[in-house]
Amino acid sequence: MDIKHPAKAGSLESNDIYVMVEPSSEEGIVLELDSIVMRQFGRHIEAAIKETVTKLGIDNIRIVAKDRGALDFTIKARVETAVKRALEE
Amino acid sequence: MEGxxxxxxxxxxxxxxxxxSAGVFSADSIIFDLEDGVSLQEKDSARLLLRNALQTFDYGGTEVVVRVNNLTGSPYGLADVEVIAPAGVAAIMLPKATEKEIILLDKMLAEIETKTERTTGSTKIFPLIETAYGLMHLKRIISSSIRIAGVLLGAEDLTADLGIKRTRDGEEIFMARCQVAIACRAAGIDAIDTPFADVQDQEGLIKDTQKAKALGLTGKAAINPRQIGLIHEVFAPSPEEVLYAREVITAMQEAEKEGKGVFSLHNKMIDAPIxxxxxxxxxxxxxxxxKEGENHA
Structure with a gap:
């Protein structure tokens, strides 16, 4: 399944993450991540984002995420919201 | 949890x-708000964030309540309950509650509890009484479901509905406070007072809480963590009250030993209500x- 249009969720407040998604011309999940804790948790955040997108059944997507120290529960919720918004007619 | x-x-x-961080403020209950505290554009986002938080955090001894959007008057309320209740909450708070909506919520919660293998009736309901209709039909609203654990009086919306001004002294909600206190006491449920809006005014908060306590309300909503300690102080029994209560119980135990049905303390007759x-x-x-025997006076 592919998303229909661009969408976004979250914010740039501390403890939150700002997620933008858009249809991708490339195959798979293309992720551009920027985080204040990139060195310590970059790989973990990337895995959480990709796991959420995969669980939602999305095959091809481009994601730009700006993290401000969000925990997993927030990362997953914001990604799910952005994807669901991008699937709406 | 009652009381x-x-x-x-x-x-x-x-x-x-x-x-x-919601669990660290020592509030007896937290009300996570999906209604007025969330903009219309973010209702979907807040619902999923809160669901994930409820599945992730243990808030310890703090009771978790979620205020959902109105079930019939908004397009968000039903989805709020469908997403939030399965994640596990102690209670759902229903704004501008009517009997019809409480019956609907009760049915939804029963279905969710069955699906998630929770005890039937374990999710409680808190109606928000914040309309003239709600106040007028308080008894019927409280009787609409055995899940109802208490009522929250919402003075801001109520005064708006009544077309009257909301003041710092709160004289305009005197009757509403009395009605909520009496109805809740009669039903054996909690009567929670409306929040005090000025978070900087500590003296005003104390006076407002004392008024609510004096009229029989059992607790008070807060909108800022700094209000919690002051609210608890007001609702705590005074050292004099505790001392007198101990004297009454001791005198009662002695009278029982002596086989007396009626007894007195400080020249006053002590009867069942005392x-x-x-x-x-x-x-x-x-x-x-x-602790027993500890004297705070």
Whole structure:
């Protein structure tokens, strides 16, 4: 399944993450991540984002995420919201 | 939990930092808000964030309540309940509650409890009484479901509905407070007072809470963590009350030993309502950590 249009969720407040998604011309999940804790948790955040997108059944997507120290529960919720918004007619 | 809700702290449901730290403020209950505390554009986002938070965090001894959007008057309320209730909450708070909506919510919760293998009736309901209709039909609203654990009086919306001005002294809600207190006491459920809006005005908060307590309300909602301690102080029994309650119980025990049906203390006859009040004061004192024989006076 592919998303229909661009969408976004979250914010740039501390403890939150700002997620933008858009249809991708490339195959798979293309992720551009920027985080204040990139060195310590970059790989973990990337895995959480990709796991959420995969669980939602999305095959091809481009994601730009700006993290401000969000925990997993927030990362997953914001990604799910952005994807669901991008699937709406 | 009945009688233990001295404070119920409102927190916006779309703020990750607040969802993470909500358990540290020593409030008896937290009310995560999906209604007025969340903008229309973020209702979907807040719902999913709160669901994930509820599945992630253990808020310890703090009771978790979620204020959903109105079930029939908004397009968000039904989805709020469908997403939030399965994640596990102690209670759902229903704004502008009517009998019809409580019956609908009761049915939805029963279905969700069956699906998620929770005890039927374990999810409680808190109606928000904040309309003239709600106040007028309070008894019927409270009787609409056995899940109802208490009522929250919402003075801002109520005064708007009545077309009257909301003031610092709160004289305009005197009757509403009395009605809520009497109806809740009669039903054996909690009567929670409306929040005090000025978070800087500590003296005003204390006076407002004292007024609510004097009229029979059992707790108060808060909109800022700094209000919690003051609310608890007001609802705590005074050292004099605890001392007198202990004297009553001791005198009662001695009278029982001597086979006396009626007895007096300080030249006043002690009867069943006074004994009952003394027992309630001591029960509350124990909630506040007072130990038998300890003298705080």
């Amino acid at each position: 233990c809700r001295r404070s119920m702290l409102f927190m916006p449901g779309n703020n990750p930092g607040m969802l993470q 004994i009952s009040r003394a027992q309630a004061v001591l029960a509350k004192a124990r909630q506040y950590g007072w």
